Amino acid sequence: MKNLLLVGTGSIGRRHISNFQDLFDNIDIVDISQDRIDEAKSQFKIRNTFLDYNLALNNEKYDAVAITAPPHVHLPIAKLAAEKNANLFIEKPLGMNINGWDEVIKICENNNLISYVAFCHRHIPYTRRVKEILDSEKYGKILHAVVRWGSYLPDWHPWEDYRSFYMAKKEQGGGALLDESHGIDLVRYLIGEPKNIFAKVRNLSDLELTSDDTAFLLMELNNGPLAHINFDLTSRNPRVSIEIVCSEGTILWDRVEHRIELFDAKNNEWKNEEYTKDDFLSMYPIQAKHFYDSIYNNKDQEVDISDGLKTQKIIDAAFKSSSDKLLVEI
Ligand SMILES: NC(=O)c1ccc[n+]([C@@H]2O[C@H](COP(=O)([O-])OP(=O)(O)OC[C@H]3O[C@@H](n4cnc5c(N)ncnc54)[C@H](O)[C@@H]3O)[C@@H](O)[C@H]2O)c1
Numbered sequence: 001m002k003n004l005l006l007v008g009t010g011s012i013g014r015r016h017i018s019n020f021q022d023l024f025d026n027i028d029i030v031d032i033s034q035d036r037i038d039e040a041k042s043q044f045k046i047r048n049t050f051l052d053y054n055l056a057l058n059n060e061k062y063d064a065v066a067i068t069a070p071p072h073v074h075l076p077i078a079k080l081a082a083e084k085n086a087n088l089f090i091e092k093p094l095g096m097n098i099n100g101w102d103e104v105i106k107i108c109e110n111n112n113l114i115s116y117v118a119f120c121h122r123h124i125p126y127t128r129r130v131k132e133i134l135d136s137e138k139y140g141k142i143l144h145a146v147v148r149w150g151s152y153l154p155d156w157h158p159w160e161d162y163r164s165f166y167m168a169k170k171e172q173g174g175g176a177l178l179d180e181s182h183g184i185d186l187v188r189y190l191i192g193e194p195k196n197i198f199a200k201v202r203n204l205s206d207l208e209l210t211s212d213d214t215a216f217l218l219m220e221l222n223n224g225p226l227a228h229i230n231f232d233l234t235s236r237n238p239r240v241s242i243e244i245v246c247s248e249g250t251i252l253w254d255r256v257e258h259r260i261e262l263f264d265a266k267n268n269e270w271k272n273e274e275y276t277k278d279d280f281l282s283m284y285p286i287q288a289k290h291f292y293d294s295i296y297n298n299k300d301q302e303v304d305i306s307d308g309l310k311t312q313k314i315i316d317a318a319f320k321s322s323s324d325k326l327l328v329e330i
Contacts, residue, residue: 008069019288070166071173117308140247150235175211199318
């Protein structure tokens with residue numbers, strides 16, 4: 001029997017249950033809110049439920065633990081789960097900062113465990129397509145990228161007041177920079193690793209947040225290009241896009257329109273590749289299967305804790321650059 005424990009049955013937790021239930025024999029859940037547990041139980045076939053992850057991990061044996069609670073509790077749950085010999089699926093961002101994760105990596109190595117950090121945007125078919133085009137060097141050398149990642153926080157969860165959502169709370173790991181770090185992961189995945197960063201992380205709106213609502217990052221990448229990233233929780237109309245300017249053309253990845261726009265300097269023309277919302281949402285079942293296959297079918301695995309830690313290091317450096325008003329070497 002393949003048993004999975006999922007900790008945190010909020011919005012993304014329930015989405016993951018819907019995909020994991022096709023792969024694992026039994027799913028147990030934990031949430032500190034009985035209402036959230038009841039909601040999940042009414043939707044899915046759940047074996048056991050717990051209000052405290054310690055009770056679950058100390059009393060049952062799990063093949064895998066999915067950590068889908070807010071970032072401030074990712075580290076203690078991951079550490080205990082790894083000590084209990086469970087493979088780890090950890091929602092992004094990895095945690096609050098880089099501290100403590102080396103120990104979890106060691107436990108995973110000693111116990112021969114798979115770890116996966118859910119930077120799911122890599123699994124969108126049209127992200128893979130951009131990667132393929134870049135790797136083919138069809139448009140020449142990559143010169144720079146502009147990442148735009150913004151939407152209006154109060155629109156995210158219409159069923160709750162945004163002020164009670166963890167995203168509004170700095171101490172629980174909310175905020176534009178931590179949450180929208182998909183954009184950092186995608187720059188690393190598509191273009192390369194940064195060597196230094198300058199950033200401004202701010203709270204600019206009238207929203208009632210202790211977390212940041214705006215972050216501007218300027219990174220110089222190891223292989224030469226520059227990347228400019230603009231995250232926010234304030235754009236009244238969502239914008240999620242990456243423009244990659246190359247010596248012989250431009251690639252625009254648009255995750256709101258589900259489209260790739262390609263400009264080829266040779267013909268002086270734009271060509272669009274259209275995708276759908278279903279293509280976008282397919283990243284979740286693809287990701288669940290990827291995690292499952294890396295545990296049970298020896299599939300080469302992407303974005304383990306060591307990889308997620310590289311993105312976390314950039315997040316930490318961005319906060320430091322902003323508070324110290326300095327360029328920070330990565
Ligand atoms: N990859 C993606 O596409 C994606 C999308 C949304 C959220 N996320 C990530 O998933 C995580 C959760 O986000 P969400 O939007 O689902 O938040 P949410 O507030 O909807 O759900 C979080 C749940 O965790 C529960 N919780 C809090 N502390 C807990 C604890 N100690 N033990 C057990 N449960 C606890 C809360 O009661 C809540 O039900 C965050 O890290 C977020 O960045 C990822």
